[in-house]
Amino acid sequence: xITCRGLAYRYKAGPLIAFAxxxxxxxxxxxVSGPSGCGKSTWLALVAALMQPAAGQIEVAGQALAGLxxxxxxxxxxxxxxxxxxxxxxxxxxxxxxxxxxxxWAASQPEDLAAISRALESLGVADLAQRKPAExxxxxxxxxxxxxxVLMQPKLILADEPTASLDDEAAAAAVALMHQTxxxxxxxxxxxxxxxxxxxxxxxxxxxxxxxxxxxxxRLAAMNKAA
Amino acid sequence: xxxxxxxxxxxxxxxxxxxxxxxxxxxxLASITFLILLGHQLSRAFERDLTGIxxxxxxxxxxxxxxxxxxxxxxxxxxNVPLQAVRELxxxxxxxxxxxxxxxxxxxxxxxxxxxxxxxxHYQAALAQGQMWHAPMQxxxxxxxxxxxxxxxxxxxxxxxxxxxxxHTHGDLPYSVTGILAPxxxxxxxxxxxDTASVWKVHETATALDADDQKIxxxxxxxxxxxxxxRTPMAAMSLPRFINSSTEMQAASPALEIxxxxxxxxxxxxxxxxxxxxxxxxxxxxVFLALWSAVRERRADLALLRLxxxxxxxxxxxxxxxxxxxxxxxxxxxxxLGQLLLQWIGWQLALDxxxxxxxxxxxxxxxxxxxLALGVSLAAAALPTLGAYRVSVxxxxxxx
Numbered sequence: 001x002i003t004c005r006g007l008a009y010r011y012k013a014g015p016l017i018a019f020a021x022x023x024x025x026x027x028x029x030x031x032v033s034g035p036s037g038c039g040k041s042t043w044l045a046l047v048a049a050l051m052q053p054a055a056g057q058i059e060v061a062g063q064a065l066a067g068l069x070x071x072x073x074x075x076x077x078x079x080x081x082x083x084x085x086x087x088x089x090x091x092x093x094x095x096x097x098x099x100x101x102x103x104x105w106a107a108s109q110p111e112d113l114a115a116i117s118r119a120l121e122s123l124g125v126a127d128l129a130q131r132k133p134a135e136x137x138x139x140x141x142x143x144x145x146x147x148x149x150v151l152m153q154p155k156l157i158l159a160d161e162p163t164a165s166l167d168d169e170a171a172a173a174a175v176a177l178m179h180q181t182x183x184x185x186x187x188x189x190x191x192x193x194x195x196x197x198x199x200x201x202x203x204x205x206x207x208x209x210x211x212x213x214x215x216x217x218x219r220l221a222a223m224n225k226a227a
Numbered sequence: 228x229x230x231x232x233x234x235x236x237x238x239x240x241x242x243x244x245x246x247x248x249x250x251x252x253x254x255x256l257a258s259i260t261f262l263i264l265l266g267h268q269l270s271r272a273f274e275r276d277l278t279g280i281x282x283x284x285x286x287x288x289x290x291x292x293x294x295x296x297x298x299x300x301x302x303x304x305x306x307n308v309p310l311q312a313v314r315e316l317x318x319x320x321x322x323x324x325x326x327x328x329x330x331x332x333x334x335x336x337x338x339x340x341x342x343x344x345x346x347x348x349h350y351q352a353a354l355a356q357g358q359m360w361h362a363p364m365q366x367x368x369x370x371x372x373x374x375x376x377x378x379x380x381x382x383x384x385x386x387x388x389x390x391x392x393x394x395h396t397h398g399d400l401p402y403s404v405t406g407i408l409a410p411x412x413x414x415x416x417x418x419x420x421x422d423t424a425s426v427w428k429v430h431e432t433a434t435a436l437d438a439d440d441q442k443i444x445x446x447x448x449x450x451x452x453x454x455x456x457x458r459t460p461m462a463a464m465s466l467p468r469f470i471n472s473s474t475e476m477q478a479a480s481p482a483l484e485i486x487x488x489x490x491x492x493x494x495x496x497x498x499x500x501x502x503x504x505x506x507x508x509x510x511x512x513x514v515f516l517a518l519w520s521a522v523r524e525r526r527a528d529l530a531l532l533r534l535x536x537x538x539x540x541x542x543x544x545x546x547x548x549x550x551x552x553x554x555x556x557x558x559x560x561x562x563x564l565g566q567l568l569l570q571w572i573g574w575q576l577a578l579d580x581x582x583x584x585x586x587x588x589x590x591x592x593x594x595x596x597x598x599l600a601l602g603v604s605l606a607a608a609a610l611p612t613l614g615a616y617r618v619s620v621x622x623x624x625x626x627x
Contacts, residue, residue: 050620071538078536089531093240105233106537
């Protein structure tokens with residue numbers, strides 16, 4: 001569940017970026033799109049409580065994020081947000097298993113190898129646990145990164161450009177995988193993408209086309225890229 | 228996974244860089260360990276050999292040479308003094324006791340010291356085998372000398388003239404071994420002890436032409452020097468001045484001369500310490516560079532950790548822990564290397580038989596080494612850690 005009211009953010013010495021009001025129910029699917037430099041990553045950072053809004057209200061997974069202390073935001077993010085970055089960012093120094101353990105370390109939780117196995121199992125990559133990221137194919141790496149994102153059983157999965165640089169077949173597989181995983185967890189799924197294929201791939205998976213919420217962010221001509 | 232375990236993995240994810248940094252840091256620390264241990268061993272060796280000797284009286288010359296030759300048995304003596312003069316000195320009310328020392332001969336590089344039984348007693352030497360001498364031409368070996376020479380009780384040997392090897396031998400008057408001392412850790416370990424009379428006998432018999440000549444020589448008997456113990460501390464005020472001004476002899480205070488020697492050596496060790504310091508600063512810079520580039524290389528990794536919910540200080544702690552590992556490993560390696568270096572140099576210069584006792588030692592000042600190791604590595608990590616603390620998650624979201 002995501003609710004935004006009058007949300008705005010201001011970079012140092014920059015213009016105020018205002019975002020449209022929106023509500024996404026728990027378990028819903030949202031596609032955020034728009035040209036680059038439209039404040040997409042700013043919106044994602046606000047939703048993940050990485051930044052504090054300059055104005056407005058934002059509530060994610062039952063938590064009001066405006067005014068949350070940095071420590072509370074970190075702890076909240078560890079438990080509630082599963083993040084799938086565009087470049088996956090698996091740590092090359094660590095095995096697949098340890099990469100997942102990193103999420104538990106970041107959440108200040110004791111290492112739980114059984115939970116790691118379950119997460120890898122659910123994405124069909126349990127047998128890769130001892131490999132290094134360099135020894136994985138692109139598809140395998142994405143599955144591992146998704147396993148890391150869902151390890152803490154988050155209420156919200158944020159995917160940043162998950163299909164960029166993937167061919168049609170791989171893009172279809174990636175979207176299907178994300179949707180299945182979110183569905184299995186009952187998690188809300190937010191995909192930030194300017195890839196038109198994503199909407200086309202998502203709509204047939206939903207009960208009706210109207211179930212796919214979209215948020216089109218307008219280009220901000222004066223947006224300061226000093227971020 | 229704990230922060231320490233994670234830092235360990237990150238550290239060794241760049242094995243070559245980590246190993247080189249470790250080596251650089253260890254070498255700096257090893258030099259410092261070496262210097263500290265050397266200073267400790269030297270001062271302990273001096274202390275051990277000088278205790279209870281208030282004054283050394285011998286022939287005029289360099290006072291330092293007198294101490295080095297007569298107490299530490301490192302240098303050649305300044306000359307001889309008449310026995311009569313020493314006997315006069317013994318009557319002085321300020322003198323509590325005197326140990327006579329006569330040098331001149333050696334056996335395969337080990338000094339034959341003519342003295343009295345007070346000498347081994349002074350160092351609390353105990354016999355490992357046999358008994359002390361009770362007649363001239365009987366010898367008692369120090370533990371180290373006995374081991375090196377391979378001499379057994381009852382065996383005999385002939386001394387050669389001079390303190391180094393290669394002098395002419397006194398073939399007609401052999402010494403017989405009556406006792407071997409237990410190791411004392413003092414200068415005695417590398418000496419061959421005998422009665423003062425043995426030294427007279429060897430030289431008088433060798434030079435006397437007839438019985439009359441022998442008589443003249445006996446009247447002119449000499450000692451090399453005498454180790455003096457004061458009856459009262461007040462003696463230090465007047466006795467050395469009295470000896471130096473009104474006798475043919477020279478008096479030197481071991482404590483004074485050795486502190487002068489250490490001051491002279493001090494200049495050398497200061498230079499070495501400065502070099503070790505430079506090495507350490509270089510190592511610190513290298514660690515700094517390594518961690519700094521680690522932060523740059525792993526910016527995305529670190530940002531991801533923030534994205535996964537790790538607080539900034541936890542991410543910073545990860546980098547500090549990496550520096551901590553480097554410091555701990557370097558301290559252990561540096562201490563080990565320093566100890567080995569001292570042993571090796573001691574063995575190379577054959578000092579292990581004289582000044583250095585070798586063996587593992589841990590003087591309190593050695594705690595400086597781990598303290599420095601941790602200080603240097605953590606200081607080097609400070610700025611990179613700040614970088615890790617401030618790593619921006621925004622960059623990760625905007626990477627295109």
